[in-house]
Amino acid sequence: MNGEGTRTRVKICGLTHPEDVAGAVRAGADAVGVITEVPVDTPREVDPELAADLLADVPPFIAATLVTMTDDPEDAIDLVERIGPDAIQIHGRPDPAACEAIRAAGADLLLSVGTDHLEGIGRYEGRVDALIVDSTDEEGAGGTGETHDWERTRAATAGLEAPVVLAGGLTPHNVTDAVRTVEPFAVDVASGVESEPGRKDPAAVEAFVERATGAEGAPGEGQR
16 A cells, blocks of 8 residues: 555556557656457457557656466466566466466566455465556456445555555546545556547546646545
8 A cells, every 4th residue: 555645656558559658658657558468359459569569668767567368377478578568467366376477577567356356365465566456347357447446445455565556447537536545556547548449538648647646635636
């Protein structure tokens, strides 16, 4: 969880075009996410070659994050070796030993967990670099555009040492309230800052970053 007075970090996810990557960087995002090799239909997925090109353009000190869904750690390791991200984000409930193997490939590991599976996530302590709590669909995928019970998420993650990243239905209009309720290390947004599926709205990205990182001040800003 966030320490008192600590700036909340922001990840802009589901980027599909160089212009959107550049826009997220200009807006002050701490991390950008590119999605590849997922078994669900999403307008935010790109092929591994484009993923590599998009992440190669991310400047230093901004985490270039590869987002994928796989039950096989070897597949994740292969993607890390081929694309070379700073971090890889996987979804589901992998064996903790698999997490350690993926981390050994040289990228930070972010594990995305659905809100229906928060029990027992403490077993990933020390085996992942951050835990993302997301709203998921029946296939276990995020990007639903739906929020979840932030109070429950706060209670379920309060004792964790691993950084907690809040995702699921966040927008420029609700991110301030979300940050104040959960006090996460970071927030993660995809569809909530789009002008159309798969394309980011620069103004929405800028507003999201501004309101997420300034959530400790300016009471009520997230409701405007």
